[in-house]
Amino acid sequence: MSAQVSYNMATKQVRYEALVKALHSDLFRYAYWLCHDKHVAEDLVQETFLRAWRALDSLKDEKAAKSWLITILRRENARRFERKRFEMSEYEEAAITDTQSTSNEQEVENYWLREKIAQMPAEYREPLVLQIIGGFSGEEIAKQLDLNKNTVMTRLFRARNQLKEALENTTKVRGQYNG
Amino acid sequence: MDDLQFRRRIYADPNTRDEDMLDAIKSDPSKQSFAQELEDLDSKLFRALNVEVPSDLSDKLILRQTLASHQQQKRKSRIHLSIAASVAFAMGLTFNFMQFSSAYSTLGDYAIAHVAHEEDYFSNTSTENVSLASLNDKMATFNGSFTSRVGKLLFADFCRFDGMKSLHLVYQGETNTVTVFVVPNNEDLEFSANFTGNKLIGKSQHFTHSNIIVVGDKNEPLQKWQNAIDKSVNWSI
Numbered sequence: 283m284s285a286q287v288s289y290n291m292a293t294k295q296v297r298y299e300a301l302v303k304a305l306h307s308d309l310f311r312y313a314y315w316l317c318h319d320k321h322v323a324e325d326l327v328q329e330t331f332l333r334a335w336r337a338l339d340s341l342k343d344e345k346a347a348k349s350w351l352i353t354i355l356r357r358e359n360a361r362r363f364e365r366k367r368f369e370m371s372e373y374e375e376a377a378i379t380d381t382q383s384t385s386n387e388q389e390v391e392n393y394w395l396r397e398k399i400a401q402m403p404a405e406y407r408e409p410l411v412l413q414i415i416g417g418f419s420g421e422e423i424a425k426q427l428d429l430n431k432n433t434v435m436t437r438l439f440r441a442r443n444q445l446k447e448a449l450e451n452t453t454k455v456r457g458q459y460n461g
Numbered sequence: 462m463d464d465l466q467f468r469r470r471i472y473a474d475p476n477t478r479d480e481d482m483l484d485a486i487k488s489d490p491s492k493q494s495f496a497q498e499l500e501d502l503d504s505k506l507f508r509a510l511n512v513e514v515p516s517d518l519s520d521k522l523i524l525r526q527t528l529a530s531h532q533q534q535k536r537k538s539r540i541h542l543s544i545a546a547s548v549a550f551a552m553g554l555t556f557n558f559m560q561f562s563s564a565y566s567t568l569g570d571y572a573i574a575h576v577a578h579e580e581d582y583f584s585n586t587s588t589e590n591v592s593l594a595s596l597n598d599k600m601a602t603f604n605g606s607f608t609s610r611v612g613k614l615l616f617a618d619f620c621r622f623d624g625m626k627s628l629h630l631v632y633q634g635e636t637n638t639v640t641v642f643v644v645p646n647n648e649d650l651e652f653s654a655n656f657t658g659n660k661l662i663g664k665s666q667h668f669t670h671s672n673i674i675v676v677g678d679k680n681e682p683l684q685k686w687q688n689a690i691d692k693s694v695n696w697s698i
Contacts, residue, residue: 314512315510332526410506414506415510435470438474442475446498
């Protein structure tokens, strides 16, 4: 019996490590866009994976692993607000400042975009992150966020629309500077 | 598909490529370039959203889990150990209880069982004859002695009487052997002055430190034996 137990433990360990390796980046990025803070995001991911470890036996379908983990992470994030009772609706620019070199054109654009994404209302940003980073379909996002699919599609539309316009305006402004 | 609907759908998901969308893109160059624009936007968004992940994060996650499950394991093994200890303790208690507690509740019951069990070892016609000195040698353990012989003593030795060290004497009787036990006082077995079994009967007499029990078959005048013993036995302090 104890051999069986340690065999199961070993299998569980292998499963867990595979999950961590495959999904920690996506989870971290998703957490980052939820809280705009690398340290908080790291804590959230740690808590999420620890809970995932404890409940790993309840994960039957490996394909559902990502959405399962995201559900845990969203719950952890909500818990954070219950615990600390502080408002995060006000986005602080200092928190997102990228210390990377801005000499590169690409980096400049990333920096601009990150600011814009961070400024976007959370209800637009979250489906967008789930779609682009998570690779989820409209239905999956709807299920994840407990919304109907049309609402999700509308929010995705608005999110891209806002960002596209912002980017075009920025380009215009930058273009003027350059010219 | 009208332009508004096309835009809504391509905005919502630039990668959507069902029949309708493909047809719309193919048939209209402006839609095609718009779709391209949105794809470009998405690749920019993808780059922007892909913030740098701390390089040691996955190691940290595995380490933290290993520590957590190690803690859990330790807790579990502590629990296992304490369960094992409890079981061992309970088994010890049970063993002790079974070993040293009597299945018989009275002196008489035990005495009869004891005699019946050893019935075959002793014969009334045995030629053995134990001397008074040898008997008193053994009686000294119980702080007692016999001043005279109460009958022909065929056998005298220590034995365990329900776990207690006692003296087992076998005398020649009328038709069968008469057994006399000298047993230290014991609270576990209830004193019974007279008792009867299937073939055997018995009498007990209580002294300060010991009980003397006489068991014989139903023809035996046990009262006579008891009186003789009572007269002969002498307890030292």
